[in-house]
Amino acid sequence: MDKFGFAISQQRQIDFEANRRDIAEYISEKEPSFRVCIECGCCAATCTTGNFTPFSLRELLILLKRGENDKVRDNINKCMLCGKCTLVCPRGVNTRNVISLAREAFQDRIKNAV
Amino acid sequence: MQFDPFIIPFNIGLYFILIYAVVRSVMWFRDLSKQDKLRLQRGFFGRSFGQSLKEIFMESLLHRKIFKTNFRLGYMHMSLAFGWFLLILFGTLEADIFGSSHLNAPYKAIFFKYFNPDHGRAGFEAVWSFVMDFLLAVILSGLIIAIIKRLYSRIVGMKKTTKLRPLDKVALTSLWMIFPSRLIAESFTSGAYGTGSFLTGSLGSWLASFLPAHEMAYPFWWLYSLSLGTFFVLLPLTRYMHIPTELFLIFARNSGITTGDKAGAFTDIQTYSCSSCGICIDACQLNFSTGITNIQSAYLLKGIRNNENVKDIAFNCLMCGRCDQKCPVGIELTPIRMLRRRAGETEHVEKSILKRYFPDKPSFNPVKVSEKPSFDFLPSSRPVKADVVYFAGCMTHLTPSIRNSMIKILDASGVKYKFIDENGGVCCGRPLMLAGQDKEARELINFNSKLILKSGAQTLVTSCPICYKVFRESYYLDIEVLHHTQFIKNLIDEGSLKLNFMRKKVVYHTPCDLGRGSGVYDEPRDVLRYVSRLQKTDFDNENSLCCGGSLGNMKISYKQKQIIAADAAARLTKDNPEILATSCPLCKKTLAAATETKVADIAEIVAEAIMLPNLMKEKSNPMLIVKEPVTI
Amino acid sequence: MKKHVIVIGGGPAGMEAAGQLIKNGYDVSLFEKDKTTGGHLNEWFKLFPDRRAGSEVLDYYKNLISGKDLKIINSTVVEKVGQSGGSLTVSTKEGIEHTADAVVIATGFDLFKSTRKEEYGYEIYDNVISSADLEAMFRKGAVITSEGKTPKNVGFVHCVGSRDEKVGNLYCSKLCCITAVKQAIEIKEHVPGTKVYCFYMDMRMGGAYYEELYREAQEEWGVNFIRGKVSEVSESINNRLIVKVEDTLAGRPLKMELDMLVLMAGMEMSEAGKKLASLTGLKTGDNRFFSPADHHYGSNRSNISGIFYAGACTMPMNITETISHARAAVADVIDYLKDSKR
């Protein structure tokens, strides 16, 4: 591709139309509290995993909602499910269930793919 | 030779169920692990045999435990089980004593009246008939309660999780028909011959007054036999399978077999031993605080038996263990649920009749998202040396006053310790296990184990019962693991912690994972008694409530948790204590938000009670402290 | 003899002030530039946060002045208030003068003209509409695109004409956020299957039950909120709107196709108010609204004695605040007329 000594840069933009948002819809249906997140970041601030590695539940939840699923799938397993985020969430989001549902949804999609 | 064709259905049913019970028992035995087989053999031929017989009598027949919790329910179960047992016993004796021969085939006892219609006119025979009628009356009274209970639960709109399948309906109908058909058959025969005692005799003579009793009796004897036969044949397909299975369970349990963390024949036996009595539903806080009535253990086991997808049921549970404590059959409900969580989603399969008589072993394949390790980002741990290591736990970091109190106590007691997760540690792994992710949990367990072992400590102290349970059960640490309440108790006993007595009225809330989960009931209460005026509540020890904050439940909303917490707090603070004490950071946080009463961890109460001389050597004073290097 | 008070503007503030003044026994004349009183309230279908009908508040005003001797002069623009001796002279555009002992200015606000945010293509792209246009759709009971179809994806742009130096408005109009939330819910009510996205800079949910409504929008109606201001709008070959926004919390630019885009127009000092200010010599602030004598304890008084302010001519206000502000103005008028020695 780098015929001329460079390659054409890839889009960084989230293409909302092209993305699959079915995982977010699945979670939202099973755990309605997923919808009331206001992205305050309290979860990420207290996160046990976030103490060791750049892991932000807030970011992952947004990416899920936008259908940017790859990054979520690559990172969601870093969660230890310790539940601190659930305790500090000002909106009462059942974060642990959201994560479990996300894992489940990815699992199902992997199954379907096979 | 006394014979009539109507006995054939009964005979088929009886011999079928006897053979089936033997075959199924052999299959279960075969599926047990090697150790468990050995245990069962020793148990069966050993001392626990007597214990098992006693238990069978007390529980399977008399239903003592159900009696204890619910008299009406207990009577119902006892009248049906013990009543029927006695009816068979007395019937057999009757056939033996008054029949034409000794050691009769079972049907002769069952249909004794048909073959000996003249029996029971006077004297000893009449007394015996009276006893038989009395037993029948007892059973029928139990049956009436059962029918009322069933109708009532429909009237009040309690939802059944699964619809009755056609075979279930047939089985249930046949069960309900057994005793009424016997009553009517015996009554007609008695009416025709002028025999029978207070029940069959009176009913018989009344029926005979306007019906041709002699002709009417025969079809009802057929019905009686058919009902018995049908019930016996269909029994393995219904929840009444619990009757034979429970016998096996009692022997297995008394031989020392436990559920453990692997599925197997014992789990299977327990699953089939549930009689769906509903006591677990009554014990469940999700039921009595939030009105969730379709996820309790009875439904879980029913779903597993029916091969349904029980994932949502499995995860909607506080894992508090209240039902385990109350289960009259002694099924290890919470461990079975844990196994089910690990299995994740299972597809519902409608099984063939044959498969339902001889089900496959339930598969418990854990959910795997990826083969990659999940936590390879964790840093390699640097060793710290200490006699005692203190692991606060994630939840304790959200309740800094507990953490600070523990530091104060440790400093005051002069123990040489290291605070290994001072700057935020790695989760103990139990939350992942509760979510069914054992493989991932194992990674965290390995990480923490290394950290603890490298410290060379002899004692591990934690403030969190969740951590405590998993440290004890799933970590292979060859050191003493103590919850801080136990540790404080030791310090007081040794005399290294001098405390003032505070005249405060305190009640104690036992955290689920510390109490029912780990069996630690006494030490926290001892410590509290040492420093305060500990009061009783209706929910002490094994009967303690869950605070509602449980990490075990993945499904309920925050609002529902709040309701459970408020309900629990209200019940615990009924007598207006000054402090609602607990020994779990999560319980403290949850309860504190749900009550006006001051909620405090035992560590906080103790830290406040430390005598001044102890405090003199307090090392946590920022002016005196020598900063240690970061430990993680 | 009764003292004469002239109220300029027949919106909620003016009506409230006039009604309360009549109650207190004054001779009151109300000048309204439009054919009818009611102001912007006439255009609003439902009000936040309880989504009651706007007409209910209009009915309240009807009751407030019914049977009272209030002189309403419609279709008349007041241009200037002059001082002569102890009394005030109110001059209309036609040059007719009216004398008054006190004047209450309640000229309210103008909705920001969305064409000024050129990049959003208001009045260029068919399905870019303003919040007021959407209210008109609600009143008609039909939320449809220009092609007459039911929109499947609807976006809301918050802060159009507010907090935007490029259009000269540094201030927050305060009501657009909650209006967007209210309208988002109403869209879901009208067209249940529609997906709604709100593009916001900050969610300013300061009023009573605003935050609760925001939560309701998320939880019960599934309205999506994306933090980031739309930078540009264009039209695809299929006549769908393409919006570009940065999802600031994801840290990534985002492109989305919509069937309808609603611009949450902010509030500006009314044109009539501006003219009145300059001809009368009333002070205005950097935000161009009337500048009250004191922001804390003199928010109804002007720099000219005898002239008072009521409502959104001093700053963006909701109906509740407008009514309270108008009542406070009446208190100031009463106080003023009692003290004056005439």
Next chain:
Amino acid sequence: MKIEGKRAIWSEYQKEIADDKYYYVRSCIRQNFFPGSEVAFLKIMREELKKDVHEHPCHTTCSGIGYHGDVVPVETAMTVVARQFALMTEAGYTNYVPSCITSFGLYTEVLETWHHFPDVEQKVRQQLKKATGREFEVPKNLAHASDIIFKFRKEIAAKAKYKLINKNTGEPLKVVDHIGCHYAKMFPSKGVGGAEYPYVLAGMVEEWGGEVIDYPERRHCCGFGFRQYLVQANRGFSVACSKEKFESMQPFKPDMIITNCPGCPMFLDRWQYVINEMEGKRYGKDGEGIPVFTYEEVAGLILGYDPWDLGLQMHQTDCEPVLEKMGIDYNPDMKYEINGTITKVNSRVSLSI
């Protein structure tokens, strides 16, 4: 799309453009990329419109390319600009007409700066005086060369031999107008039609019979961006910009692109070739490219100038499809005629860019 809405905005962005006596300054890079364009401009102005257009031999770069490439500080740039103004003043002209969009942007920026900070202007005056001994007057009128053509678009249409109309179908050609970023994005009020919906090229296209396409990425930069293409490692970003535009305009099936900036036609033209080489993708009809023109070339074409005199053979994306559609009478064999001899050039030679 409501065209009235656009017209309303266009009417708000009127700009004063001088009608004669122009001091014309050439662009550094256009002279190399599309030398025919500036020649065509002069020819149209002088011969068709009979205007006085002055060119000064001492004119140098305005330094805008260095300024935007972060190598020339603003004060230096201002002093260079001041020298150009001094040359204009010395020549006795007051209407300054740059050929380059970046120059136009820089001149506008400098004039605005001086307007708001007169002390800066004084300082620049002193510096120029010290360095060159020259003095200058600020131009009375600053207009980009495309503004001038816009102003006389009707006069040119009146003389036109061809229209932007497909001869075969009678339908207007679909034209993408691409405005250089520095034309109005920095100072919207200085551009005809403003920055959001610029009218300068759209006005010409409309007048000359074409139909302007409004496609989603019309605002996007061509990818020139100075810093981007100058550094080889950044060129991928430059191509990506052009590519985004092509992807966006493709569904509208444009017949051609018209531009008013030095860099835009260069990059929109050359990157089509590069994208095709790297990804095998073309954006025009039937696997062709989309021809890219400067506004002078388009004006020249409709006035009937020979395509090869206009330098259309310098384009990497072939222009012939548009010539065919317009029905222009041209000799394909003369495409590469140099000094009377036809040289065969393989246009597919892989260039090192």
